[in-house]
Amino acid sequence: MKATIKDIAKATQLSTATVSRVLSRKEGTYREETAKRVLAAAEKLGYRRNVAAADLASNSLKTIAVILNNTQTNFWQGILDGIQEAALKNHRQFIIFYAGNNNPAMLTQALNNALERQIAGILLVATKMNAEQLAILQHANIPYRFVSIYDPSQLDRTYVSSDNVVIGRLACQYLIDHGHSQIAFAGLDRSATGRERLLGYQQAMTKAGLTIDPTWILNGDYSFENGQSLFPQIHEADVTAVVAASDMIGAGIIQAAAQARVKVPDDLSVISIDGTQVCQMTNPTLTCVQQDFFTIGATSLNSLINNEQS
Amino acid sequence: MKATIKDIAKATQLSTATVSRVLSRKEGTYREETAKRVLAAAEKLGYRRNVAAADLASNSLKTIAVILNNTQTNFWQGILDGIQEAALKNHRQFIIFYAGNNNPAMLTQALNNALERQIAGILLVATKMNAEQLAILQHANIPYRFVSIYDPSQLDRTYVSSDNVVIGRLACQYLIDHGHSQIAFAGLDRSATGRERLLGYQQAMTKAGLTIDPTWILNGDYSFENGQSLFPQIHEADVTAVVAASDMIGAGIIQAAAQARVKVPDDLSVISIDGTQVCQMTNPTLTCVQQDFFTIGATSLNSLINNEQS
DNA sequence: ACACTTTATGTAAACGTTTACAATACAATT
DNA sequence: AATTGTATTGTAAACGTTTACATAAAGTGT
Numbered sequence: 001m002k003a004t005i006k007d008i009a010k011a012t013q014l015s016t017a018t019v020s021r022v023l024s025r026k027e028g029t030y031r032e033e034t035a036k037r038v039l040a041a042a043e044k045l046g047y048r049r050n051v052a053a054a055d056l057a058s059n060s061l062k063t064i065a066v067i068l069n070n071t072q073t074n075f076w077q078g079i080l081d082g083i084q085e086a087a088l089k090n091h092r093q094f095i096i097f098y099a100g101n102n103n104p105a106m107l108t109q110a111l112n113n114a115l116e117r118q119i120a121g122i123l124l125v126a127t128k129m130n131a132e133q134l135a136i137l138q139h140a141n142i143p144y145r146f147v148s149i150y151d152p153s154q155l156d157r158t159y160v161s162s163d164n165v166v167i168g169r170l171a172c173q174y175l176i177d178h179g180h181s182q183i184a185f186a187g188l189d190r191s192a193t194g195r196e197r198l199l200g201y202q203q204a205m206t207k208a209g210l211t212i213d214p215t216w217i218l219n220g221d222y223s224f225e226n227g228q229s230l231f232p233q234i235h236e237a238d239v240t241a242v243v244a245a246s247d248m249i250g251a252g253i254i255q256a257a258a259q260a261r262v263k264v265p266d267d268l269s270v271i272s273i274d275g276t277q278v279c280q281m282t283n284p285t286l287t288c289v290q291q292d293f294f295t296i297g298a299t300s301l302n303s304l305i306n307n308e309q310s
Numbered sequence: 311m312k313a314t315i316k317d318i319a320k321a322t323q324l325s326t327a328t329v330s331r332v333l334s335r336k337e338g339t340y341r342e343e344t345a346k347r348v349l350a351a352a353e354k355l356g357y358r359r360n361v362a363a364a365d366l367a368s369n370s371l372k373t374i375a376v377i378l379n380n381t382q383t384n385f386w387q388g389i390l391d392g393i394q395e396a397a398l399k400n401h402r403q404f405i406i407f408y409a410g411n412n413n414p415a416m417l418t419q420a421l422n423n424a425l426e427r428q429i430a431g432i433l434l435v436a437t438k439m440n441a442e443q444l445a446i447l448q449h450a451n452i453p454y455r456f457v458s459i460y461d462p463s464q465l466d467r468t469y470v471s472s473d474n475v476v477i478g479r480l481a482c483q484y485l486i487d488h489g490h491s492q493i494a495f496a497g498l499d500r501s502a503t504g505r506e507r508l509l510g511y512q513q514a515m516t517k518a519g520l521t522i523d524p525t526w527i528l529n530g531d532y533s534f535e536n537g538q539s540l541f542p543q544i545h546e547a548d549v550t551a552v553v554a555a556s557d558m559i560g561a562g563i564i565q566a567a568a569q570a571r572v573k574v575p576d577d578l579s580v581i582s583i584d585g586t587q588v589c590q591m592t593n594p595t596l597t598c599v600q601q602d603f604f605t606i607g608a609t610s611l612n613s614l615i616n617n618e619q620s
Numbered sequence: 621a622c623a624c625t626t627t628a629t630g631t632a633a634a635c636g637t638t639t640a641c642a643a644t645a646c647a648a649t650t
Numbered sequence: 651a652a653t654t655g656t657a658t659t660g661t662a663a664a665c666g667t668t669t670a671c672a673t674a675a676a677g678t679g680t
Binding site for chain 2: 665666667668669
């Protein structure tokens with residue numbers, strides 16, 4: 001039988017109101033000595049606050065929900081660390097709902113589970129939504145942010161990500177600067193994220209006076225396997241270099257290249273986008289355009305709570 | 311203003327009790343036709359269940375908390391997928407609390423946050439606890455399981471993991487079978503997990519009539535960087551092969567070996583423990599003893615809910 | 621026609637907090 | 651001495667559900 005504030009009230013001969021005030025630190029509404037008695041009793045009884053009851057009573061939503069989609073790529077950690085730091089600074093708690101591995105049914109479920117809780121807002125990490133899910137989200141009338149991956153249908157300020165046009169441009173420019181003129185772009189998905197990176201790539205090519213062969217653009221899903229499976233097409237295409245849409249894509253390409261005895265970077269240069277630890281694990285190591293996932297995570301949380309009314 | 315069952319009751323001219331019964335599917339207590347009316351009204355009003363209130367009223371704890379420690383290794387995904395599948399089968403929800411990157415303060419916080427919610431039990435993924443945290447956990451009088459990494463202080467049945475002795479033995483035996491007799495063991499931490507794997511390694515060596523030089527045992531923390539930094543010691547030690555305590559350790563060793571122009575596997579054989587995707591990203595790819603993370607995750611959840619009274 | 625069972629619904633208390641408002645005690649001011 | 655103000659505590663309603671118990675209506679068997 002768990003101890004409640006009533007038990008503490010009884011033990012200290014105080015009212016539950018006073019106990020509550022002490023326990024939720026409503027400073028200036030109680031005497032130091034009273035606080036000591038209450039805290040001592042709480043400690044002794046092994047009291048633990050019941051957030052559900054508290055939220056229900058106060059009708060104030062403090063908790064942030066994070067929906068985590070298990071993409072094959074691995075940058076959650078940085079994003080979560082950023083979210084955590086920002087949450088700490090703002091005295092917010094966040095809880096994570098797992099949406100499985102790009103599984104629409106699980107995502108719907110995670111979304112519903114989150115919305116059934118008393119929640120101040122939702123952060124969607126690496127999440128792609130279908131129309132139905134988007135409708136649920138918008139209907140809920142709760143602030144949300146797409147983090148790192150987002151869709152073109154999103155309005156202003158509902159997503160937080162790197163500047164993907166710049167990223168695409170930087171990656172491509174790096175290869176151009178190293179003397180390449182036939183450059184593929186591999187592993188893009190059809191989200192706005194993918195499209196913008198592609199745009200950056202196109203800008204860099206155009207600015208350098210280079211033309212792009214349509215066979216150089218290879219769609220995908222950011223995964224390692226996808227990188228491996230795209231390699232033959234890259235190899236056949238008439239290119240000397242490739243921008244990989246993620247580290248995982250890059251690693252997959254490098255691995256498949258090694259298998260096919262194609263030398264990287266001599267026969268094929270690879271640059272990837274993300275900058276996770278994966279870049280150091282391949283042989284040769286991957287050159288990359290780095291995303292600051294920590295900042296993306298922190299920014300998304302801040303943006304969410306500074307604009308909760310939205 | 312969110313819709314509540316009261317609103318639905320008003321709209322349908324029914325009592326909140328009946329609405330509640332329909333909404334929580336207490337079959338056989340209402341007519342089909344009533345259910346239709348209720349559901350229609352719920353839909354129309356955009357009703358969403360308030361889990362907090364429901365849990366509070368029913369006093370039944372359904373939600374499982376998962377505490378996720380961000381180790382440098384990357385097997386969460388498999389474990390989470392396993393937990394998710396088991397949760398689905400048992401009609402349970404789970405929510406994840408992030409404990410940061412091996413950060414004791416964050417872990418304490420995550421633990422407290424979890425305990426403040428209405429929670430049926432706790433799954434601790436890759437979590438190492440200090441005495442204070444363990445005391446909190448045990449004091450809470452809630453069932454829990456350590457998943458994959460656990461401490462020797464844990465009692466029977468409070469952890470779910472691979473058979474780490476067997477894993478250590480298998481890894482070592484593989485190398486022995488391939489003709490090695492001087493075998494190092496690198497990257498072990500001081501948890502029971504680490505110790506048991508070491509024991510398995512020792513068993514295999516002893517059984518093969520081989521003696522172990524103390525300099526062959528290298529402690530660590532399962533991380534990629536740790537693998538890289540251990541390489542010089544492995545190189546200096548008089549060994550032809552090494553068991554890496556994790557894929558990350560293995561990848562680190564391989565990378566450092568490549569840098570040092572030591573040929574793997576000709577000059578140094580490496581076998582790793584885990585079997586994550588990382589094994590395919592190195593060059594050469596890593597041979598490994600595979601852990602079934604999915605099953606570990608699923609088993610841990612099942613074990614938890616089948617023994618909740620504990 | 622009777623008692624008895626079954627089915628469907630309603631009434632109201634309970635869960636553990638928070639908080640508006642009321643009440644008290646005491647000090648300071650006039 | 652009466653008044654006002656301030657600091658501290660208490661009273662009780664409210665949050666959105668669930669559920670034991672009560673009730674009513676309809677069906678069953680004799």
